[in-house]
Amino acid sequence: GAVVSQHPSRVICKSGTSVKIECRSLDFQATTMFWYRQFPKQSLMLMATSNEGSKATYEQGVEKDKFLINHASLTLSTLTVTSAHPEDSSFYICSARDSGGAKNIQYFGAGTRLSVL
Amino acid sequence: DAKTTQPPSMDCAEGRAANLPCNHSTISGNEYVYWYRQIHSQGPQYIIHGLKNNETNEMASLIITEDRKSSTLILPHATLRDTAVYYCIVRVLYGNTGKLIFGQGTTLQVKP
Numbered sequence: 001g002a003v004v005s006q007h008p009s010r011v012i013c014k015s016g017t018s019v020k021i022e023c024r025s026l027d028f029q030a031t032t033m034f035w036y037r038q039f040p041k042q043s044l045m046l047m048a049t050s051n052e053g054s055k056a057t058y059e060q061g062v063e064k065d066k067f068l069i070n071h072a073s074l075t076l077s078t079l080t081v082t083s084a085h086p087e088d089s090s091f092y093i094c095s096a097r098d099s100g101g102a103k104n105i106q107y108f109g110a111g112t113r114l115s116v117l
Numbered sequence: 118d119a120k121t122t123q124p125p126s127m128d129c130a131e132g133r134a135a136n137l138p139c140n141h142s143t144i145s146g147n148e149y150v151y152w153y154r155q156i157h158s159q160g161p162q163y164i165i166h167g168l169k170n171n172e173t174n175e176m177a178s179l180i181i182t183e184d185r186k187s188s189t190l191i192l193p194h195a196t197l198r199d200t201a202v203y204y205c206i207v208r209v210l211y212g213n214t215g216k217l218i219f220g221q222g223t224t225l226q227v228k229p
Contacts, residue, residue, distance in 0.1 A: 006160070034216065043204075044161070044219040093160045095217070106217055108153075108160035 006109030021079045021112045023094030029074040030096035038091040084116045121205045123223045135192040139205030142186040152190045154201040195227045
């Protein structure tokens with residue numbers, strides 16, 4: 001299947017700092033990318049949908065000023081967690097939809113584990 | 118998108134077929150059934166999807182009932198590496214409304 005690369009895989013930061021997570025579709029173009037968050041022993045929760053060249057659409061309860069999403073090209077989306085606090089510690093997973101493929105499948109990155117001290 | 122119901126957990130003996138059920142009684146005519154799995158601490162992996170016909174690929178088979186209200190994912194010869202959480206999701210194929218919304222899934226434990 002298609003490859004979605006997510007970087008970094010793990011990050012530890014101090015409270016109050018900002019963290020940027022990159023998500024790249026390596027062998028396909030993705031006009032739509034998604035960001036999820038997963039807490040321990042829970043399922044994935046969709047945070048936002050980003051469309052290339054336009055503003056992201058955030059799910060209810062997700063602070064758009066805290067979780068900044070940029071989808072500047074057809075292969076790259078970034079999530080910036082601004083002024084991170086310990087409660088933001090979680091597993092963040094990006095996903096990209098292969099809009100050029102007939103099956104329109106959504107592929108996932110390996111995830112980024114964020115720990116805020 | 119329609120909701121799905123899956124058993125929270127299942128066991129399967131290594132080498133045997135694993136049959137994972139999913140109920141989606143409110144599925145709409147244009148919604149597909151997707152299956153993903155998540156191995157511990159990794160991102161979800163696409164397995165298979167279908168609309169109304171049975172589907173098979175190198176990983177699994179998907180059996181969808183004629184009324185489309187339920188489906189079964191079949192792993193023909195389960196191995197220890199198939200231990201994971203399996204998610205059944207329904208969504209439209211195209212369009213901005215086609216978001217993958219994850220439920221709690223089924224934790225499949227393959228035992229030697």
